Amino acid sequence: MxxxxxxxxxxxxxxxxxxxxxxxxxxxxxxxGYGEVDPLQATQLINHENAVVLDVREPKEWAEGHIPGARHVPLGQLGSQMASLEKLKERPVITQCRSGMRSAAAAAALKKAGFAKIYNLKGGIMAWRSAGLPLERD
Missing domain, CATH: 1.20.5 (Single alpha-helices involved in coiled-coils or other helix-helix interfaces)
Structure with a gap:
């Protein structure tokens, strides 16, 4: 042997x-401490598990188009907005930015703050657009 x-x-x-x-x-x-989801998995979480999409891009990026129903909290303001997000602790939360890098940092921060079900949108809004999924503007 x-x-x-x-x-x-x-x-x-x-x-x-x-x-x-x-x-x-x-x-x-x-x-x-968090998972990654592609756009199809994200839509399933949104539609079947009432997931919240947290867009951490800057205001100018948000204005160019965002996932319908998403909440906007720029990454730089996440710490100061954590108290307002407390009610989401038990719901699935999908963090999202342009490409998935800033939202990964947001996902880690939310996990550290005690959020139970955190997912990062792999590829960010670019992947969402490439999948042909809808965007809305304010």
């Missing part, structure tokens, strides 16, 4: 690599 392992070390290394890559998503979710 040891001879086989010694002769085929590269197969073992490849197996370890594959296992690592498969578990990477599950590990990162556990470490970050």
């Amino acid at each position: 040891l001879d086989y392992l010694a002769q085929n070390w590269y197969l073992i290394l490849a197996l370890v690599f594959v296992i690592f890559m498969l578990s990477k998503g599950a590990i990162s979710k556990r470490l970050s």
Whole structure:
């Protein structure tokens, strides 16, 4: 058995690599405390679980178009607005920005503040638009 392992070390290394890559998503979710959803999964959460979309983009970006029914709290104001978001703690919350980077920071902050079901919209509003989903303007 040891001879086989010694002769085929590269197969073992490849197996370890594959296992690592498969578990990477599950590990990162556990470490970050929130999940990621694509636009289709987000619409299912909105329609079936009454999820709230939290748009953390700047006002100018918000004015260009946003997900219908979304709440607007720019990332820089999230800390000061946390008290007004308290009533959402038990509902699913989908954080969203332009591409998913700022909203990932918002998702982490909400999770740290005790929100139970946090999801980041993978690809942000760009992915939402690419999926052909509706936007609204104020």
